[in-house]
Amino acid sequence: MAILELCGVTMSYGSGRARKAALADVSLRIAEGAFALLQGPSGAGKSTLLKLILAMERPEHGTIRVADRDIARLRKSSIPYLRRNVGAVFQDFKLLSDATPRENVALALQVLGLPRAHVDARARKALADVELDPDTRRPVRCLSGGEQQRVAIARALAGEPAILLADEPTGNLDPRLTREILELLGSVCQRGTTVLLATHDPLVHEHAAASHVLALTDGRLVADSEGLARALVAAPTPESTVEPIGVPA
Amino acid sequence: MNRALTSLVYIIARGVRGMVQAPLVQVLAMATIAVCMLLLGTVVLVWQNAQSIADRWGVDVPITVYLVDEVEPAxxxxxxxRLATVAGVSSSETIAPELALQRLVEGLGDDPGLLDGVDADVLPTSIEVRLADSSASDDAAVLAAQLRSEPIVEEVVVAGAWAERAEQLLATLRQVAIGAAALVGFACLTIVWSTIRLAVYARRAEIQILRLVGGTAAFVRGPFVVEGLVQGALGATLAVALLWLGFAEVGSLVADAFALAFAAGSLRFLSPPECIVLVGFGAALGVLGSRAAVARYVEA
Structure with a gap:
């Protein structure tokens, strides 16, 4: 069953002669429980695609279905409820820098209106799941980049979303931390959460245990290996529809 | 505790936390509201006392009918x-000598001893006649002429043109006060909005995160509204306190300087309910200002 389905999605920025297409007639399906890798160079439309799934932007044409619900025409008042079901992590972490990791994670649970004791218990568990000390009193600005990204992942997963979107989550990290974060995302996927990871980094493609690889160039989906693993991308077979775009030699 | 109530607790807690984390911004916003409410309170106070003085001058009693001595109360x-049934008369009231003396004593304010030993009988019984708002300008003169022919009437005093001018002045003053209050209120809202917007701008990252994790508009806006409410209420309370201090210092000087005008009664400060209304208005101003300031960031 598809957890995420885009059909004929078109989106552009600007107007008149300055108008620039960000996505052109993009259609894709991501199965529940998949680890999908969305790759492409900067400006290819990866972030725009994730913003559309988070309802931060609206498509000009096409439908976007998350858990079988069309979100492209979602009412504004319903958007927060969608976001509770779609976790997101970003390159710049988007954390409250003066708050502790537990306070940051708790924020995602407080919006659900859960009692304080539940919030505390679930925040602790989410931090423990990403191998961070739930009791640390240090503000997140004092943590390393890798630890900050773990806090962001813990926050995104605390509400037990159906899908986790990761927009260049390793963009600010060195190769060792990149591998750690990719392993963590892999284990998140193994626990049942669908992961959609957008990156332009070949290292990510090399180390991510992706079950589904997609490639965007100039807003167009140029490759989709639904069901194919990274190994197929590295050595494509004649039957494979995957184009080895951005794959390191 | 249900989820809505739990969310409210989180909103209030985050509002309080926001205030504690940025005390300077809170002081700035509170001081801004205090200055605005001080201006507004001053306008209200001046207008209210002008109205009060006008009342004491008797502007709203255009005809006073003094009756002959020894007139029977009946x-x-x-x-x-009979006067009450005349067209154009809104009311007529008999003022017994005792009531007239009592008013005189009250009118002397701090010096009631001046009338010690004065007997109420030296004052005549009178009738105060008030005209309807719809009455013509010369109705008072016509009625006065008719009254003078009554056997029990000693004298008829018509406030006449003076009263009319005073009424016009008072009406103008009232319009100016309402206009000034509206202007000051709008200026207050703009200044408060600008001040709170600074605080909101400083915390835009937090707002963005709250939206990202699925916070509803009310959840994101709530803490800022709580802050606005507290800032508004505290600022207005400070303004009332400053107004009271200023009134205590300046009020007596003004009363002394214009003793003739204020001889009939002393100036008065806002009543407790009026103070509460002013504080409530300040709180509402804070809420409106914060709602407006946070609006564009709350949009999903």
């Missing part, structure tokens, strides 16, 4: 009743 009442 005859006075009968004339008052």
């Amino acid at each position: 005859a006075a009442s009968e004339l008052a009743s």
